[in-house]
Each structure stands twice: as structure tokens, then as C-alpha cells.
Amino acid sequence: MKKISGTVVCGMILLMMFVLIGPVQEGKAGSPQTQISIAAGTPGAIFYTLGAGMSKVINSENPDLNVIVEQTGGARENTALLLNKKVEMGFCSDDVALKSYNPQFYVYGWLNYITDVEIVTLDGTKIDGIKDLKGRKVSLGPSGSAANVLVREVLKAYGIGEKEFEAQFLEWEKASDAMGDGLLAAASYMGAWPMSAVQSLAARKQIKILTVDPEIIKKNFKLPIRPVVVPAGAYAGLGKEVPTIGVSTSVWIRADLAEETVYRIAKSVLTNVDYISKVHRVGKELRVMSKKEADDLGVKVHPGVIRFARETGKWE
Secondary structure, eight states: OOOOOHHHHHHHHHHHHHHHHOOOOBOTTSOBOEEEEEEOOSTTSHHHHHHHHHHHHHHHHOTTEEEEEEOOSOHHHHHHHHHTTSOSEEEEEHHHHHHTOOTTTEEEEEEEEEEEEEEEEETTSOOOSGGGGTTSEEEOOSTTOTHHHHHHHHHHHTTOOTTSSEEEOOOHHHHHHHHHTTOOSEEEEEESSSOHHHHHHHHHSOEEEOOOOHHHHHHHOOTTEEEEEEOTTSSTTOOSOEEEEEEEEEEEEETTSOHHHHHHHHHHHHTOHHHHHHHOGGGGGOBOOOHHHHHHHTOOBOHHHHHHHHHTTOOO
């Protein structure tokens, strides 16, 4: 029998390892990189835009990290990805994240901003309020978005049951195109004004954002859901502020992600708020939650974030 040399054996082992785990990526200094995936949303949506800004500052300051932004359907899908350990971080509206919250799988990171839900229709549709959506075709946002659930709950609060309207699940831009073509009565958008999909529609058509009564919100919802306002001038032709419904959104992090890694990620993001706010205005709202706020919300904060918060005097 022909004897196989040690060099050949080593080469075969290395080849098998390459096939099994793939090539090692290298950082700017030639060191191996750790890949971090952030579950975001659809391109053009605030989660994706904000994620792109965060990944840029993290990668520029940490050559050994390779942070990538994943396109997803939104908060509900992001929560499922965290629970199944498919991503390391995810953008979620807090109401959705809390419904499936399990600190063995994912914990709290930092507050992003207060998102708003905008239920938009066009002039000439004879829709003056949410009650007028009964029997109409309404987009609830892309499948997997937190808007799917929240808008249903808003309609229910106004007396419109699940079978009393025709639900569609279109991505934000596709919903704007469909409404512009007269294929939808209304579309819901979830993010932070100004949302690009609503801007593009307002540039083509005269839009109306339907009011969600603050008293109805207070009666039917609890924190982290709250009344918010879309200000006058947020979109072309919007001449007055519109009360609507909002919810806090945050970065949630895999519980098993190393403390040192999370500390450096949090430091890079939260010391570059000025840069991220140039990507989108809500960047200036990024902040670490206080211990009291975390206790009130009933969440565990990642130790890496707490370490950064203590260094900056923001954690008791």
C-alpha cells in the first residue's frame, strides 16, 4: 500500500475545513474577521437605512469585525431570526420583540427611536377617516413587518374586523406604486417620517394621512405603544400635523454574543450619533436605556452595552 505523506494529509484536512466552514475573511490589518449580521428590513425602509449607517461606523473602527445588514420583512421576521440564532442583532419594534421575549435567546441593546405608523390614502378616494376603510383594499406593509399586527389592531379599535377589509402585504415602495395606480384604497407605512416610500408617493399624488385618535390609543393600547404626531410639512402637501400611533424601536442582541464584541459595537455606534443622524434624522435619538427604563420595560440589557453605559455615566 502506498504511504501518504504527512504533508498530503495536512493538506487534505485543510481542504476539508475550507469546504466545511468556508474561507476565513481578513480585516484591514490581515487579522481574521468575525461576521455580525444585523436583521433590518427592506431597502428604503428606516431599519435598513439606519443599519447601513451603523455598519459603516462599526466596520471602520473595528477591522476584525464584518458587520453586514440583512434584508428582511421587518420586526416580526427579525425576532424569529434572533430566536433561531440566524443573526446576531436585529431591529425590532419593542411591542413585537416583547411578545416573544426570552432572555436566553436575545436581550436588549439600545433605543433607536420612536417609530410612527402612517395610514395613507389619496385625495379623491372618499376616505376621510379610518372607519371608511371598511370593505376596502388596504396594504398592511410587507409580510413580517410589525405593521401587519399593529394596523390590524388599530382597525379593530375602530370597529373594523379581520374579515371586513381586504388585506394586502406589499413592500413600502410597491404599495406606493399600487396606490398611485389606483389598485389600493390605502397603505400603511411604519418607520420614521419622512419615509421615502411616502415621499415618493407625495411627489406624484396629493396624499392624506389618516388620523389615529390619541384617546383610542390610550384606551386600547399600552406602552411601548403611544400617541405620536406627524408634523405639518413632513411631506409635500401635508399642511397640518396628523396624530397617529407610534411605538419605540430598538436594537436587540443575541444573548450569547461576546461581551467584548458588543461593547465595541455599542461604543462605535453611540459615539458616532452625529454621523448616523446624517444618514437619517432619527440617528440623533440613539441612546442607551437607563437601568430604571429597562426594569420598567422588563428586559435584560446585554452586558456589553451596560459596560459602555457605565463608562459614560448612563447606568446607575
